[in-house]
Amino acid sequence: MKKSGYDVIIIGGGQAGIPLAHALAAAGKQVALIERENLGGSCVNFGCTPTKAAIASARVAHLARRATEFGLRVSQVEVDFPAVLERAKSIALESRTSLENDLKETGNPQLIRGQAKLTGKNEQNLFQIQVGADVLTAKQVVLNTGTRSVIPKIEGLEKVKFIDAGNWLENKELPAHLVIIGGSYIGLEMCQFYRRMGSRVTVIEGSPRIASREDEDVSEALQTILEGEGIDFCLSAKVFRVESKNGGIVVTIDEKSDSQTIAASHLFIAVGRKPNTDDLGLESVGVKMDERGIVGVDERLATNIEGVWAAGDIRGGFQFTHTAWDDYRILESQMVGDKSRTTKRIVPYAMFTDPELGRVGMTEKEARENGVDFKISRYEMKSNGKAREIGESVGFIKVLSDAKTEKIIGAAVLANEGAELVHGYVDLMNADASFIVLRDAVHIHPTLAEAVQSAVKSL
DSSP states (O other), X not given: OOOSEEEEEEEOOSTTHHHHHHHHHXXXXXXXXXXXXXXXXXXXXXSHHHHHHHHHHHHHHHHHHTGGGGTOOOOOOOOOHHHHHHHHXXXXXXXXXXXXXXXXXXXXXXXXXXXXXEEEEOTTSOEEEEETTEEEEEEEEEEOOOEEEOOOOOBTGGGSOOEETTXXXXXXXXXXEEEEEOOSHHHHHHHHHHHHHTXXXXXXXXXXXXXXXSOHHHHHHHHHHHHHTTOEEEOSEEEEEEEEETTEEEEEEEETTEEEEXXXXXXXXXXXXXXXXXXXXXXXXXXXXXXXXXBOOOTTXXXXXXXXXXXXXXXXXXXXXXXXXXXXHHHHHHHHXXXXXXXXXXOOEEEOSSSEEEEEEOOHHHHHHTTOOEEEEEEEGXXXXXXXXXXOOOOEEXXXXXXXXXXXXXXXXXXXXXXXXXXXXHHHHHTTOXXXXXXXXXXXSSOTHHHHHHHHHTO
């Protein structure tokens, strides 16, 4: 039976909300978890889980086409695109079903379906949350509503059917020619996926280079790799019109003042994410947000209103599944623990192109801009025995260390399994240890992990 009063109401069943609900309930709090759509957030439903499953299929196709490099003959590679998407969807469904089953087994936390909206406080100074015709109350509220794709203001876009990060799984037709607007993390992962599936792909990016948050050598290497697979790039280009024509889509861009058009079969929008905070009624209790809808929080994830917390992508900063999950640990610590955990943390991330880019800490550009006295080392993956043996010698590792303390302050690993390998540096940074610890360790041969060690020797 649904109750009306709770100690804590969590709005949004994402990577922070679900484990937090279980943890608070285990600590003796009466908890309600409100979710209007699917449990698991963007990661489970259309982000991490299905995209990495689809990317795995694309990698198999790519390796099959390279069979002769390994002394094998594969006469033809046929892509069953709907089957690839179905596999990805089934893995996502399996994860979502597991989350739902866990919540079915207990009345606390209680799962409530529907759109939640704050409507102020009652005479007992409890927060009021409306869900459909019901009004629930809580002593504390946690916001975990995630983000959605930013849809840019482009002439004619409202009349054109397009793909984005939220609906790509439902588009079962393999594009003949896909134009992707946006050359950052989502756009680059998806451009390689569709290209390996068999689509012609053109990426349009407003900046002078792709992955502009990364150092120039990383961006340039990524572009070279992707161009080597037949992906086209239009950089420093602004899209100012799209229109349906002859059963396809015509994209008009202004590239360095020279207007040109690109005829495509499909369009993918990948220009960023927007917080789902515009329909939560946060103004009714005075929660502060910036002009983008990001909820302001302190290092404890507390908003400006006592008793209201925010977790996951809506709280600004790094927008990753692993940071959202760590937000749950911070909130558990703050709400029912010793209050020791905060957002003062080392956050690595990855771009799941092939090769992958694993990243942690400062870029070289950031270190220079901040006046850090640092040393830098670069190691080419072609020098690693295992990389050559498995035919994955493209890429490099770049490591930055503090010149005085000899501690790692940043690393970029553009390599096969780069998202795995970067954790060697992540763990060293969390241990606040010198790179000498890694340099003097004994690593198994032959392994890619030897490259992680080799990259610090010249420091």
